Amino acid sequence: MASVIEVKELSRFFNTGTIRVEALKQVSFSIEEGELVAITGSSGSGKSTLLGILGCLDRPTEGDYLLDGIPVSGMHNRLLASLRNQKIGFIFQSFQLLQRTTALENVELPLLYNPAVPAGQRKEKARRALDRVGLTDRMHHKPSEMSGGQQQRVAIARALVSEPRLILADEPTGNLDSENTRQVMSILQDLNEAGSTVVIVTHEPDVAARCRRVITLKDGKIQADIRNPEPVSVCM
Amino acid sequence: MNSKDLLKISFSSLLRNGIRSWLTVLGVVIGVASVIAMQAIGNGSDESIKREIRSLGVNVLMIFPGTFRMGGVAQSAGSMSVLETGDAVAIKKTMKTVNAVTPLVQSGQQVVYQTQNWRTNVTGVWADYFIIKNYKTTQGRLLTEQEASGMSKNCLIGKTVYSKLFPNGGNPVGVTIRVGSVPMKIVGVLEAKGSGTFGQDQDDVILAPFKTVQKRLMAVDFIQQIQVSARSEHEMTSAQAELRAYFLKKPNMISADGEERFSIRSQSEISSVLGSVSSVLILLLSSIAAISLVVGGIGIMNIMLVSVTERTREIGLRMALGATDRDVRTQFLAESVMLSVWGGILGILFGYLISVTVGSILNWPVSVSPFSIGLAFTFSALVGIFFGYYPAKKASQLDPIEALRYE
Numbered sequence: 001m002a003s004v005i006e007v008k009e010l011s012r013f014f015n016t017g018t019i020r021v022e023a024l025k026q027v028s029f030s031i032e033e034g035e036l037v038a039i040t041g042s043s044g045s046g047k048s049t050l051l052g053i054l055g056c057l058d059r060p061t062e063g064d065y066l067l068d069g070i071p072v073s074g075m076h077n078r079l080l081a082s083l084r085n086q087k088i089g090f091i092f093q094s095f096q097l098l099q100r101t102t103a104l105e106n107v108e109l110p111l112l113y114n115p116a117v118p119a120g121q122r123k124e125k126a127r128r129a130l131d132r133v134g135l136t137d138r139m140h141h142k143p144s145e146m147s148g149g150q151q152q153r154v155a156i157a158r159a160l161v162s163e164p165r166l167i168l169a170d171e172p173t174g175n176l177d178s179e180n181t182r183q184v185m186s187i188l189q190d191l192n193e194a195g196s197t198v199v200i201v202t203h204e205p206d207v208a209a210r211c212r213r214v215i216t217l218k219d220g221k222i223q224a225d226i227r228n229p230e231p232v233s234v235c236m
Numbered sequence: 237m238n239s240k241d242l243l244k245i246s247f248s249s250l251l252r253n254g255i256r257s258w259l260t261v262l263g264v265v266i267g268v269a270s271v272i273a274m275q276a277i278g279n280g281s282d283e284s285i286k287r288e289i290r291s292l293g294v295n296v297l298m299i300f301p302g303t304f305r306m307g308g309v310a311q312s313a314g315s316m317s318v319l320e321t322g323d324a325v326a327i328k329k330t331m332k333t334v335n336a337v338t339p340l341v342q343s344g345q346q347v348v349y350q351t352q353n354w355r356t357n358v359t360g361v362w363a364d365y366f367i368i369k370n371y372k373t374t375q376g377r378l379l380t381e382q383e384a385s386g387m388s389k390n391c392l393i394g395k396t397v398y399s400k401l402f403p404n405g406g407n408p409v410g411v412t413i414r415v416g417s418v419p420m421k422i423v424g425v426l427e428a429k430g431s432g433t434f435g436q437d438q439d440d441v442i443l444a445p446f447k448t449v450q451k452r453l454m455a456v457d458f459i460q461q462i463q464v465s466a467r468s469e470h471e472m473t474s475a476q477a478e479l480r481a482y483f484l485k486k487p488n489m490i491s492a493d494g495e496e497r498f499s500i501r502s503q504s505e506i507s508s509v510l511g512s513v514s515s516v517l518i519l520l521l522s523s524i525a526a527i528s529l530v531v532g533g534i535g536i537m538n539i540m541l542v543s544v545t546e547r548t549r550e551i552g553l554r555m556a557l558g559a560t561d562r563d564v565r566t567q568f569l570a571e572s573v574m575l576s577v578w579g580g581i582l583g584i585l586f587g588y589l590i591s592v593t594v595g596s597i598l599n600w601p602v603s604v605s606p607f608s609i610g611l612a613f614t615f616s617a618l619v620g621i622f623f624g625y626y627p628a629k630k631a632s633q634l635d636p637i638e639a640l641r642y643e
């Protein structure tokens with residue numbers, strides 16, 4: 001069976017005026033279905049750049065990326081958009097919720113761009129996603145009426161509403177205190193237990209310690225790729 | 237994304253910027269209102285010109301002393317005396333192309349009956365005037381040929397004069413009223429003609445024998461106008477040529493600086509002057525319309541550009557969640573079209589109000605046609621598409637990663 005993610009000698013360069021920034025250099029690895037992977041490394045090591053490519057928001061300068069066995073490097077933008085919509089759920093450090101829009105409507109957002117989901121089913125799906133993150137009672141609240149942890153849980157509900165193959169989180173706990181960090185990580189671990197492949201970019205060691213595999217980047221290269229036989233469990 | 241979602245999203249984002257949205261559409265409102273008013277007033281003036289032509293009578297030629305210009309009749313000193321009653325007599329006798337002739341004098345007079353008092357225009361005419369203007373009576377009879385060409389003190393009153401002097405109704409025929417200082421007997425009430433191009437009440441008149449008005453009421457020798465009607469429409473040109481030849485043969489009809497001291501006008505020339513008044517109005521309105529539609533469009537473009545910048549992160553997010561460039565473009569285009577169409581709807585309402593107001597002031601039968609509403613609607617939608625396209629395209633070309641990082 002094909003890996004969910006397979007990258008081969010992947011490079012990403014940025015041309016900023018005279019200087020060429022090499023954000024990723026010849027990176028190769030693969031991630032199988034059901035894995036929970038942390039990508040760590042110091043600031044500027046290329047974590048977000050890598051996640052952007054894995055999420056089909058960006059394209060590599062060189063190398064190949066296969067998502068679910070499909071080579072996406074040369075794919076048309078519109079196909080990439082529908083891949084993002086159906087196969088990938090994003091979680092961001094800054095939540096990226098639409099203000100002045102209720103939790104329910106925020107969670108519905110990806111379904112708006114999925115022609116396979118009839119309009120009548122959107123509310124129900126969004127409601128179920130909010131149930132899974134324990135926010136049933138906050139459905140009609142706006143982001144400004146919720147705590148940071150709750151906002152991030154709304155964002156997680158939005159990421160899982162389409163039942164994607166892959167959940168990508170870029171510093172999901174970066175803006176949260178330890179209590180909310182624990183809550184968010186528990187939800188992500190639960191999702192992983194339930195079968196989702198989850199990739200978390202983080203520079204927090206205790207977040208990485210909860211993942212079964214930790215890939216460490218340094219200056220755009222993989223420095224270490226460690227399996228963690230006993231990750232810190234959900235019910236800590 | 238289906239069109240219902242699209243409308244919902246666009247509408248709620250416009251609602252969020254309530255006041256800004258209102259101000260933005262102002263230009264379009266003015267533009268569309270002008271389109272509507274232009275069309276309504278244009279139609280109204282056409283209609284009123286037709287009405288005027290009808291009330292002028294058939295195949296009518298008018299001879300004025302002085303030179304006729306676009307703005308009216310320019311009368312040089314002494315020009316009043318160039319037309320004489322004798323001319324009317326001569327024209328009636330000699331010209332075969334002409335079937336009715338009347339000299340004309342007009343004077344504002346106070347008329348009194350019992351306790352009722354009214355100021356009106358008294359026009360002195362021959363009986364041919366009734367043929368030219370196609371006058372009929374609703375009560376009594378017209379003046380006879382003998383009465384009208386003599387010094388009889390019989391007269392005809394218009395409907396307005398009747399209602400002012402006889403507020404309680406009753407039969408005015410045979411009643412004597414005082415016109416200025418002259419007692420006159422009413423022999424008939426004229427059939428209503430309604431109002432003229434500029435709203436003047438054509439029923440606010442008294443018609444009396446020419447000589448009676450000229451000599452008794454006004455005590456003058458000049459005449460103000462001679463009206464003739466040609467026997468048929470295709471004899472108009474030859475009648476006009478004959479009249480011109482006649483007056484040019486008369487002594488003193490050319491002024492020292494070589495200008496003719498009379499002018500002959502047909503109803504079509506009069507209407508073209510009226511037409512030019514309304515076409516000036518239409519030109520004015522259409523330039524207002526064009527300018528404000530462009531200004532309104534630029535306003536929409538500006539506000540949409542601001543909106544794209546403000547919502548950069550939202551755009552990035554939507555793209556990350558699966559919106560294609562086309563989805564983003566359509567969303568912003570929908571917003572700008574919604575703005576401009578909303579402006580269009582307000583503009584149609586305003587334009588309607590303007591038309592009705594202008595119509596009631598000028599007494600023109602203005603009407604807002606479904607065609608012009610459709611036109612205005614189309615225009616405003618086109619403005620939205622045209623000026624919304626660039627901001628929408630800009631939004632759709634954003635890079636999702638950079639957009640998400642935008643502060």
Ligand SMILES: Nc1ncnc2c1ncn2[C@@H]1O[C@H](COP(=O)(O)OP(=O)(O)O)[C@@H](O)[C@H]1O
Nearest residue numbers: 014016021023042043044045046047048049050
């Ligand atoms: N759009 C860009 N243009 C130029 N340089 C960039 C861009 N994005 C990232 N970089 C550079 O690439 C390197 C890796 O960045 P990033 O992936 O954001 O690191 P991390 O997320 O690990 O902190 C950094 O040196 C950064 O400055």
Ligand SMILES: [Mg+2]
Nearest residue numbers: 044047048049
């Ligand atoms: Mg980063």
